[in-house]
Amino acid sequence: MESRPPLHDVWPLRRRHFNRLFAVVYSLAILTLFYHHVLKLLQSNSTLSSFFINIPLFVADIILSYMWSTLQAYRMNPLNRKVFPENLEKYLAREDFPAIDIFICTADPFKEPPINVVNTALSVMAYDYPSQKLSVYVSDDGGSELTMFAFMEAAKFGKIWLPFCRENNIMDRCPDAYFKTNCVLGGDALEIKMMYESMKMKVEKSVEVGKVSDDYISTSSGENRRHVLSKYWGKDFTRQNHPPIIQVLSSCNKDVDISNEAMPNLVYVSREKSKATPHNFKAGALNTLLRVSASMTNAPIILTLDCDMYSNDPFTPQRALCYISDKSTRPNLGYVQFPQLYHGLNKADIYGCDYKRSFQVNPVGMDGLAGPCYFGTCCFFNRRVFFGGPSSYVQPEIPELSPDLIVDKPVNDREILSLAHHVAGCSYEYKTNWGSRMGFRYGSLVEDYYTGYRLQCEGWQSIFCDPTRPAFLGDVPISLIDALSQNRRWCVGFLEVTFSKYSPVTFGIRSMGILMGQSYAHYAFWPIWSIPITIYAFLPSLALLNGIPILPKVHEPWFFLYVFMFLGAYAQDCLDFILTKGTFRRWWSDQRMWLVRGVSSQLFAVVEYISRYIGVDTHGYNLTSKVTDNEQSKRYEEGKFEFGVPSPMFVSLATATILNLIAFLIGTVHMFRERSLNNLFFQVLIAGFGVLNSLPFYEAMVMRSDSGKMPTKITIISTLSVVGIYGVTSFVLRT
Numbered sequence: 001m002e003s004r005p006p007l008h009d010v011w012p013l014r015r016r017h018f019n020r021l022f023a024v025v026y027s028l029a030i031l032t033l034f035y036h037h038v039l040k041l042l043q044s045n046s047t048l049s050s051f052f053i054n055i056p057l058f059v060a061d062i063i064l065s066y067m068w069s070t071l072q073a074y075r076m077n078p079l080n081r082k083v084f085p086e087n088l089e090k091y092l093a094r095e096d097f098p099a100i101d102i103f104i105c106t107a108d109p110f111k112e113p114p115i116n117v118v119n120t121a122l123s124v125m126a127y128d129y130p131s132q133k134l135s136v137y138v139s140d141d142g143g144s145e146l147t148m149f150a151f152m153e154a155a156k157f158g159k160i161w162l163p164f165c166r167e168n169n170i171m172d173r174c175p176d177a178y179f180k181t182n183c184v185l186g187g188d189a190l191e192i193k194m195m196y197e198s199m200k201m202k203v204e205k206s207v208e209v210g211k212v213s214d215d216y217i218s219t220s221s222g223e224n225r226r227h228v229l230s231k232y233w234g235k236d237f238t239r240q241n242h243p244p245i246i247q248v249l250s251s252c253n254k255d256v257d258i259s260n261e262a263m264p265n266l267v268y269v270s271r272e273k274s275k276a277t278p279h280n281f282k283a284g285a286l287n288t289l290l291r292v293s294a295s296m297t298n299a300p301i302i303l304t305l306d307c308d309m310y311s312n313d314p315f316t317p318q319r320a321l322c323y324i325s326d327k328s329t330r331p332n333l334g335y336v337q338f339p340q341l342y343h344g345l346n347k348a349d350i351y352g353c354d355y356k357r358s359f360q361v362n363p364v365g366m367d368g369l370a371g372p373c374y375f376g377t378c379c380f381f382n383r384r385v386f387f388g389g390p391s392s393y394v395q396p397e398i399p400e401l402s403p404d405l406i407v408d409k410p411v412n413d414r415e416i417l418s419l420a421h422h423v424a425g426c427s428y429e430y431k432t433n434w435g436s437r438m439g440f441r442y443g444s445l446v447e448d449y450y451t452g453y454r455l456q457c458e459g460w461q462s463i464f465c466d467p468t469r470p471a472f473l474g475d476v477p478i479s480l481i482d483a484l485s486q487n488r489r490w491c492v493g494f495l496e497v498t499f500s501k502y503s504p505v506t507f508g509i510r511s512m513g514i515l516m517g518q519s520y521a522h523y524a525f526w527p528i529w530s531i532p533i534t535i536y537a538f539l540p541s542l543a544l545l546n547g548i549p550i551l552p553k554v555h556e557p558w559f560f561l562y563v564f565m566f567l568g569a570y571a572q573d574c575l576d577f578i579l580t581k582g583t584f585r586r587w588w589s590d591q592r593m594w595l596v597r598g599v600s601s602q603l604f605a606v607v608e609y610i611s612r613y614i615g616v617d618t619h620g621y622n623l624t625s626k627v628t629d630n631e632q633s634k635r636y637e638e639g640k641f642e643f644g645v646p647s648p649m650f651v652s653l654a655t656a657t658i659l660n661l662i663a664f665l666i667g668t669v670h671m672f673r674e675r676s677l678n679n680l681f682f683q684v685l686i687a688g689f690g691v692l693n694s695l696p697f698y699e700a701m702v703m704r705s706d707s708g709k710m711p712t713k714i715t716i717i718s719t720l721s722v723v724g725i726y727g728v729t730s731f732v733l734r735t
């Protein structure tokens with residue numbers, strides 16, 4: 001047999017040896033620390049104050065240790081991989097490439113500008129891939145004529161854009177990204193840019209006034225447009241209540257681009273909505289797309305994308321195929337996940353929105369086990385995974401949706417369209433397996449994490465593919481409140497999984513083994529970081545102000561244990577971060593945001609989860625806003641924290657920062673007076689660390705006057721809170 005060049009390569013990271021060794025050493029340190037805690041508890045004469053100090057400190061350390069233990073799962077066997085898409089055609093002729101259905105979700109034209117959604121769609125329609133094999137399905141949960149109109153324009157513009165990219169071998173196939181980076185354009189390119197700008201202007205204008213103006217409808221294909229758009233004009237039509245709308249905007253059997261090549265299929269889908277039926281947010285939207293696409297094209301491979309993530313590399317499907325077409329590495333390969341990477345992060349990534357640990361470091365670790373989590377976007381699936389485990393097929397309720405069926409009719413066939421409308425109905429899922437044993441899973445606000453988890457429990461494996469040129473690039477929230485709200489939603493979602501019957505600590509470990517179970521448990525328990533972080537943010541400082549030493553003194557050996565544990569964990573985290581294409585500056589922001597989330601979003605998520613549990617209704621899926629104003633973007637570029645709105649999450653944050661500042665100042669003065677590193681030194685150190693992390697927050701409280709500063713109201717409430725908490729604790733601790 002002739003030997004063919006490889007499709008991919010894999011090598012374990014050298015770091016794993018060090019990680020394993022360090023895990024042993026650190027475990028011993030943890031045991032010693034627990035011994036210290038137990039001693040302290042036994043020695044303390046059960047006064048009220050020792051109860052209020054030693055128990056919380058012990059609890060905090062237990063949680064920190066548990067979270068540390070879950071992190072080790074990622075460190076035992078990290079892998080790197082590389083693909084060679086240039087060799088693909090030696091295995092698989094281009095005409096034999098499998099068909100791909102691409103899903104793009106959008107939910108609100110005012111929070112997710114349709115022009116950006118269009119850019120995402122165009123970037124994938126322009127993939128270097130046989131266009132008859134590409135179908136793009138756009139799910140519009142906003143049920144908006146604005147999005148529909150934007151896509152009518154996109155279908156038209158695509159006929160020029162696609163051949164332009166192909167003929168010029170363009171790498172940036174997202175029009176917006178291309179025109180932003182290539183300023184000097186000539187000839188064709190300039191003309192195309194004008195067309196793009198004109199499309200953008202029409203779409204943005206429409207969004208501005210909230211409806212599509214008549215001028216834009218009565219163009220060449222006026223009548224057809226009017227007919228389609230009039231579906232939105234019914235008097236009972238609202239985004240929460242409307243019939244399904246499915247529109248084929250371009251089809252590969254009928255539409256060609258200006259160089260006479262077939263256009264990919266482009267299908268707009270707005271599933272039926274009714275206030276009486278739960279729609280299950282994004283998971284519901286994706287399941288509708290699964291069925292609609294099954295009835296129209298039923299491609300064996302599915303790519304899911306968020307509307308704010310465009311493709312940055314036209315060869316991405318080929319890269320995914322390198323794994324999908326070769327079953328040797330992972331026989332039960334269910335999905336290939338690309339990292340979520342972002343454009344437009346500021347230099348320090350002040351909000352830690354990169355989530356490097358979640359989207360880049362940890363997946364490399366899970367790849368050495370059974371494969372990474374699913375991130376909700378940038379992921380190529382084998383359609384079969386949505387219908388039961390590798391050896392336990394779950395038959396869909398109607399045979400037309402079976403994953404192996406081949407659709408031999410064109411997408412705009414009457415019969416096909418009628419089936420598509422039927423499966424997009426809002427009561428279609430009633431009494432079926434959708435969301436429980438089939439499709440994307442319901443029951444958590446982080447449907448991505450939960451779905452990937454359940455798939456892996458069923459026995460599916462995954463692969464992490466992280467090419468040098470980012471495959472996809474997305475938007476990040478650029479205000480603190482957006483970043484924290486997003487984090488809070490995720491945390492509520494995680495808790496929904498933690499306390500379900502599929503909890504990773506029980507069900508997960510049983511189905512996937514201890515390391516994979518721990519990897520998933522890490523996220524399930526993510527929100528409980530808030531407990532130790534809040535305890536360490538408040539307790540040492542409060543005790544300090546009351547003159548009570550609660551941590552080891554400098555000359556005690558326990559002091560060094562604490563120092564070792566703190567520095568050890570921090571240094572290893574920093575190392576992981578920097579070795580994964582990170583910078584020290586971003587790592588610093590990342591650890592700061594870890595602390596900030598601990599006293600704000602994660603804490604509030606725990607409260608929100610509990611109130612939801614006891615039946616107090618709280619809001620569901622708060623979309624992350626992708627709209628920005630100029631002032632705000634400028635401040636973001638300068639690396640200034642954006643507060644602006646008075647949010648209760650800022651109160652707990654500001655309270656912690658003010659308290660730490662006061663404790664640090666008083667503690668330092670005290671130390672200088674005594675001229676010794678006294679019993680309180682450790683607490684001064686902790687408060688000092690808090691202060692160091694909070695410098696930009698003090699600036700936002702007192703030095704700034706722009707509209708992104710900390711609202712005065714919040715500063716006042718927080719200061720009063722500090723006084724209040726101090727009052728209460730001094731009463732309790734001194735008795």
Ligand SMILES: O=c1ccn([C@@H]2O[C@H](COP(=O)(O)OP(=O)(O)O[C@H]3O[C@H](CO)[C@@H](O)[C@H](O)[C@H]3O)[C@@H](O)[C@H]2O)c(=O)[nH]1
Binds near residue numbers: 106107139447624625
């Ligand atoms: O009812 C809904 C709500 C959301 N979406 C879409 O879901 C996507 C993600 O929403 P976004 O507000 O951008 O959330 P993020 O927190 O930025 O998204 C992260 O977290 C989500 C889980 O909470 C994952 O689904 C995403 O893939 C992941 O990028 C967007 O395309 C939305 O249009 C819907 O289609 N229907």
Ligand SMILES: [Mn+2]
Binds near residue numbers: 306308624
């Ligand atoms: Mn997003």
